[in-house]
Amino acid sequence: MNSAAFVVLAFMLGAYVLLDGFDLGIAAIAPLIGRTDGEREAAMRAIGPFWSGNEVWLIAAGGALFALFPRAYASSFSGFYLPFMIVLWLLMFRGIAMELRGQLPTKVWRDFWDFAFTASSALLILLFGVALGNLIRGVPLDVDGYFVGSFGFLLNPYALLVGLTAVAVLALHGATFALMRIDGTPAGRAQALLPTLVAISLLGVLACTVSSLAIRWDDPPALWTVGLPVIALVALALVVRFARAGRGREAFLASSGLIVAIFGAAAATLYPMLLPGFHGSPGIGIFDAAPSPVALASAIGAVIVGVLAVCIYGTVVLLPRFREKVSVRLNP
Amino acid sequence: MFFMDVAMADRLQFAFTIMFHYLFPIGTMGLAPFIAWFTWRGAKGDAEAARAAAFWTKIFAINFAAGVVTGIPMEFQFGTNWAAFSAKTGGVIGQPLAMEGAFAFFLESIFLGILLYGKDRVSPKMHALSALLVAAGAWLSGYFIVATDAWMQHPVGYTFGEHGRIEMANLWAVLSSPFAIWQYLHVMTGALLAGAFLIAGVGAYYLLSDRDLAIGRRFVRAGVIVGTICAVLAVFPTGDRNGADVTAYQPIKLAAMEGLFDTTRGAPLAILGMPSARDKALLDPVFVPDLLSFLAYGNARANVNGLRAYATELWPPVELTYYAYHVMVGLGTIFIAIGGLSLLFLIWGRRLYASRWLLWLLLLSIPFPYIANEAGWTVTEVGRQPWIVYGLMRTVEGASPTVSSGETLFTLIGFLGMYFVLGTLFLFLTLRAIGDGPGVAHE
Numbered sequence A: 001m002n003s004a005a006f007v008v009l010a011f012m013l014g015a016y017v018l019l020d021g022f023d024l025g026i027a028a029i030a031p032l033i034g035r036t037d038g039e040r041e042a043a044m045r046a047i048g049p050f051w052s053g054n055e056v057w058l059i060a061a062g063g064a065l066f067a068l069f070p071r072a073y074a075s076s077f078s079g080f081y082l083p084f085m086i087v088l089w090l091l092m093f094r095g096i097a098m099e100l101r102g103q104l105p106t107k108v109w110r111d112f113w114d115f116a117f118t119a120s121s122a123l124l125i126l127l128f129g130v131a132l133g134n135l136i137r138g139v140p141l142d143v144d145g146y147f148v149g150s151f152g153f154l155l156n157p158y159a160l161l162v163g164l165t166a167v168a169v170l171a172l173h174g175a176t177f178a179l180m181r182i183d184g185t186p187a188g189r190a191q192a193l194l195p196t197l198v199a200i201s202l203l204g205v206l207a208c209t210v211s212s213l214a215i216r217w218d219d220p221p222a223l224w225t226v227g228l229p230v231i232a233l234v235a236l237a238l239v240v241r242f243a244r245a246g247r248g249r250e251a252f253l254a255s256s257g258l259i260v261a262i263f264g265a266a267a268a269t270l271y272p273m274l275l276p277g278f279h280g281s282p283g284i285g286i287f288d289a290a291p292s293p294v295a296l297a298s299a300i301g302a303v304i305v306g307v308l309a310v311c312i313y314g315t316v317v318l319l320p321r322f323r324e325k326v327s328v329r330l331n332p
Numbered sequence B: 001m002f003f004m005d006v007a008m009a010d011r012l013q014f015a016f017t018i019m020f021h022y023l024f025p026i027g028t029m030g031l032a033p034f035i036a037w038f039t040w041r042g043a044k045g046d047a048e049a050a051r052a053a054a055f056w057t058k059i060f061a062i063n064f065a066a067g068v069v070t071g072i073p074m075e076f077q078f079g080t081n082w083a084a085f086s087a088k089t090g091g092v093i094g095q096p097l098a099m100e101g102a103f104a105f106f107l108e109s110i111f112l113g114i115l116l117y118g119k120d121r122v123s124p125k126m127h128a129l130s131a132l133l134v135a136a137g138a139w140l141s142g143y144f145i146v147a148t149d150a151w152m153q154h155p156v157g158y159t160f161g162e163h164g165r166i167e168m169a170n171l172w173a174v175l176s177s178p179f180a181i182w183q184y185l186h187v188m189t190g191a192l193l194a195g196a197f198l199i200a201g202v203g204a205y206y207l208l209s210d211r212d213l214a215i216g217r218r219f220v221r222a223g224v225i226v227g228t229i230c231a232v233l234a235v236f237p238t239g240d241r242n243g244a245d246v247t248a249y250q251p252i253k254l255a256a257m258e259g260l261f262d263t264t265r266g267a268p269l270a271i272l273g274m275p276s277a278r279d280k281a282l283l284d285p286v287f288v289p290d291l292l293s294f295l296a297y298g299n300a301r302a303n304v305n306g307l308r309a310y311a312t313e314l315w316p317p318v319e320l321t322y323y324a325y326h327v328m329v330g331l332g333t334i335f336i337a338i339g340g341l342s343l344l345f346l347i348w349g350r351r352l353y354a355s356r357w358l359l360w361l362l363l364l365s366i367p368f369p370y371i372a373n374e375a376g377w378t379v380t381e382v383g384r385q386p387w388i389v390y391g392l393m394r395t396v397e398g399a400s401p402t403v404s405s406g407e408t409l410f411t412l413i414g415f416l417g418m419y420f421v422l423g424t425l426f427l428f429l430t431l432r433a434i435g436d437g438p439g440v441a442h443e
Helices: A002-028 A037-047 A051-068 A070-079 A081-101 A107-137 A157-181 A185-215 A223-245 A248-270 A293-323 B006-043 B047-080 B083-117 B124-153 B171-175 B178-208 B213-249 B251-258 B291-297 B318-347 B356-365 B367-382 B405-436
Strands: A273-275 B158-160 B166-168 B269-276 B281-288 B387-389
Touching (some): A002 A157, A037 A081, A051 A070, A051 A081, A051 A293, A051 B047, A051 B083, A070 A081, A070 A273, A070 B047, A070 B083, A081 A107, A081 B405, A107 A157, A107 A185, A157 A185, A157 A223, A185 A223, A185 A248, A223 A248, A293 B083, A293 B166, A293 B171, B006 B047, B006 B124, B006 B213, B006 B367, B047 B083, B047 B213, B047 B405, B083 B124, B083 B171, B124 B171, B124 B178, B178 B213, B178 B356, B213 B251, B213 B291, B213 B318, B213 B356, B251 B269, B251 B318, B269 B291, B318 B356, B356 B367
Antiparallel strands (some): B158 B166, B269 B281
C-alpha cells in the first residue's frame, strides 16, 4: 500500500512536470521564438487556457504528499524553507506577469513583463531541477528527519547539472508545443531552434545518467530502469525527425515521452525513499513517513478519485483545445 | 538575540496570509449560489438572468483565481512553518485537507471551466448543472476546511500512535463532528451574507449611476432578501449553537470573548467596555444584567466561569479575542437593521429603488460583512490559543524546528509586498468588470 501511495504521488508529480513543463518551457524560450510584441503575446496566448490548470497538479501533489506521507511533507517543506518560498513567489510573479502585460500598450511596460515572465519561468525550472538532483543525491537529515544542511549545500555541481538539463529539456518541450499550437513565424523559429535544444538535452541527459550512476554506485536502481534512458534517447531522435518534417503534434508527443522517461527514471532511482539521507545520515522512506494504514488507504482512495476526475476532464474538455492554432495578432 | 519567538513570527505570517486568502473564498462561496440560481433561470429562457449569471461568473472567476493563488501558500505553510504540528497530527488533518483538494477543489475548478468556456459546447441544462456543481464544489470545499479547523478546536476520532503522534481512528467522527457542523453553517451563512451584500451593493451602484436599471433592481432585490435572511440566521440558530459549543468545550474562550474576569452567577452581557488582562478587569463596562448566563445556559441565574478561574497561561490573548468578537456581533446587529429596513422599503411599494440614501447605505455596506467574517475567524483562532489542537498540543510546540523567526519575518515581508500587488490587481479587475457592467458580453 505504501508503494501504491508512492506511485500515485509520482504520477501526480510526473503529470505536473509534463503539463506545466510545456508552459514553463515556452516561457523560457519566448524571447527566442517571439521577436515582436505580437509574437510574444501569441506565445502567452498559446498557454492561456492551460497554465493555471497545469499548476493545479503541483498544488494537488503537495496536498497528496501531506495526506500520504505527512512526515516527509513536514521535514522537506520546513527543511527547504527559503527555496520553497522562492518557488511560491516565482509562481505568483509569473501569473502576475501574464495578467499585467496586456494592461498597458507601451513598449517598456511589455518588455519588462516579458522579461519577468521568461526569467521567473526559467528560474523555476532550474530550481525544480536542482531539487530533483538533491533528492537523488540525498540530503543530510538529523534523527528527527529535519534537514541540517545549508542553502549552499543544495547548490552542488551535480544538482546544478540536473537543473540545467531540466531547463534544456523543458525548453525543448516548450518548443515542440509552440510548433504544434502557434501559426506563422514563432512556429518556424521554434522549428529552427529544436536541433540545438535536442543536442543540449542529449548532452545533459547523458551526463546526468552517468553522474547519477556514479553517485548512487552503492545503491543502484533496479536493472529494468536501464530501459528508461534508452526510451529517452529514442524520444529525442523522434523529436528531431518530426520537427524536421514540421509535424508539431507528433514532435510534442515525442518530447512528452522524453519527459515521462526521464521523470520515471528519477522516481525509480529514488524508490523506496522519499527523502534519502546523505552519506549515511538517516533518510525518510515510504514506511517511515506514512500515517496509520486506515488513514493511508482512505487518502489513496481520495487522491485517486480526484486524479481520475481531472484526467477525464482534461481529455474531454482541454485536449480538443490543443488542436486549435494560435495566430499572431498585429495589434495585441 | 531574539526579538520575537519563532511561533509568534509563524503565527503572524499565517494570520496575514490566511486573512488575505479568506477574502476570496468569501466571494466564491457567497456568490456561487446566486450564480447557480441566475444560470438556472437563464436556462429557462430568462435573458436578463442569463446576463446576470454571466456577469457574476466573471467576478466569481477573478475571486477564484485570487483564491487559488493565495491558497497555495496556505497549503505550503503547514509544512514550511508548522512542521512539528504537521508531523504530529498529519495522520488526521492531512485527510480532510486531501479530500478538499481531491473532491471539492477539483469539482469546483472542473465545472468552472465548463461554466466559463463551455456555454456554446454544452446544452443549457448541462450549463446550469455546471453552475450548480461549482456551487456544490465551493461549499464542499468550505466543509472540509471547517472540519479540519473544528478538529483543532475540539479533537475527536483520534488515537495516539508511536512517538506521541496522533493518528486517525475514525474518519467519519472527524467529518461529522457536531462542532464542525454548527461552525460550518455559521461560516457559510457569513459568506452568503457577504455575497448578498455585494450583489445588493453593486445593484445599488447601478441604480445610483442611473444605468442598467432593470438588472440593477434585480440585484438589489435578490441581495436584500437573501442578505436579510442570512443576517438573522447568522445570529440564530447558527451563531447561538456555535456559541453553545464554545461554552461547552472552550469555556476560557467564552470568558475572553465576553470580557468576563470574575466567575459570576447571573453573569451580565457586556455591550461595551475595554478588557484589560493586566488589571484582570473589564473597564468602563456597559452591560445587560443576567443576559450572558441566559444566552450561554438558557438560565438567567446560571453560573459562568470567569477568566480568573483559570491559570493565566491558559488564557488566550484576551483583548484581541474580546474586540474581534464584539466587532463581529456589533456588525451582525447592524446588518439585521440595514437588511430589515431595506426589506421594508422593498415590500412597501418598491420604495427602495428610489430611496437614494438607502441605496447609498447598501453600496457603502459592501466591505463590512467581509470585516465581520474576518473578525469571526479571529475570535475562533486567537481564542483557541495557547493551543494549536485544543487540549492536545500547544501552538509553540507546533512550529518548524529548523526555521528561525528572522526567516519567517523576512518571508512575511515578501508576502506583504506580493499581496499588495495581487490585491491591487484584484481590485482593478473587479472594479473594471463592475464598470463594464452586465450589459457587456464576457469573453
